[in-house]
Amino acid sequence: MIMVLTSFTHVGKTVRLKRILKNDGKAVVFAFDHGVEHGPRDFPGEKIDPRPIIEAVVEAGVDAIMMLPGMARLTYDIWAGRTAMIIKVTSKSNLRPKEERLLQSTFGYVEDAVALGADAVAATVYWGSPYEDVMLERWFSVRSAAETYGLPCLQLAYPRGPTITNRYDVEIVKYGARAAAESGADLIKTYYTGSKETFAEVVKAAAGVPVLMSGGPKREKEIEFLQDVYNVIAAGGSGVVVGRNVFQHPNPKAMMKAVIAIVHEGLTPEEAVKLIK
Numbered sequence: 001m002i003m004v005l006t007s008f009t010h011v012g013k014t015v016r017l018k019r020i021l022k023n024d025g026k027a028v029v030f031a032f033d034h035g036v037e038h039g040p041r042d043f044p045g046e047k048i049d050p051r052p053i054i055e056a057v058v059e060a061g062v063d064a065i066m067m068l069p070g071m072a073r074l075t076y077d078i079w080a081g082r083t084a085m086i087i088k089v090t091s092k093s094n095l096r097p098k099e100e101r102l103l104q105s106t107f108g109y110v111e112d113a114v115a116l117g118a119d120a121v122a123a124t125v126y127w128g129s130p131y132e133d134v135m136l137e138r139w140f141s142v143r144s145a146a147e148t149y150g151l152p153c154l155q156l157a158y159p160r161g162p163t164i165t166n167r168y169d170v171e172i173v174k175y176g177a178r179a180a181a182e183s184g185a186d187l188i189k190t191y192y193t194g195s196k197e198t199f200a201e202v203v204k205a206a207a208g209v210p211v212l213m214s215g216g217p218k219r220e221k222e223i224e225f226l227q228d229v230y231n232v233i234a235a236g237g238s239g240v241v242v243g244r245n246v247f248q249h250p251n252p253k254a255m256m257k258a259v260i261a262i263v264h265e266g267l268t269p270e271e272a273v274k275l276i277k
Ligand code: FBP
Pocket: 031, 032, 033, 034, 037, 038, 156, 214, 215, 216, 217, 241, 242, 243, 244, 245
């Protein structure tokens, strides 16, 4: 018998991906990097305290959390050993001049993610930005370092820039998803295109790389968001990376449970919303 010996990197990536994408190949990830991307306006009143929110989503059974290195350090006692961790190593603040918000800067290194015990790293590429070149340089250096450590790389593949009038347009989102796949992403997070049919096209364009929906601003009614989650799964999507629709909800734990029930248990939005009331 000839033994097929695979690389250590392949094993490491596979092991870590399995901590994020569960046995059904799907994942619910909690995004919590808004403190830099949007600032305190995203956390009104009591929401400014990150700890009860992290505790709530972990208790709900979230598969992974995506956060910046400093927040991981501030909250590790809550999530360690209970959920997977994806460290995002790029960001930008909204205090910048408007034109420069089309650039995500280095916000940590792959070595920081390793030191923090991460299961994956994440970086944003704004496809279509005048700074696309800088972000790609950054993406490939993150990707290459992550390869050394056997860490999967999630790309936030967000089309935005002067030529893009509608960033949710299916052709534009498909472009970003395909470009993310071609740049070696192991997981892709991108915008919802508004319907099951169009999101199925995005999934196809990604050519086999798992595609996760980015949550977006908080919807007025929770059932609207749950319907989007349902459509993403029906379209062949691999799950969601959700932030505001969960942490700005009056009951983040119940909302997260509803999302998980759709992704992993196949509940309809109507069934899942009952878990919140
Ligand atoms: P949400 O579910 O809250 O939309 O989180 C997803 C996310 O990509 C965050 O990771 C990030 O902080 C934020 O949205 C960026 O939002 P914007 O569209 O304003 O750049």
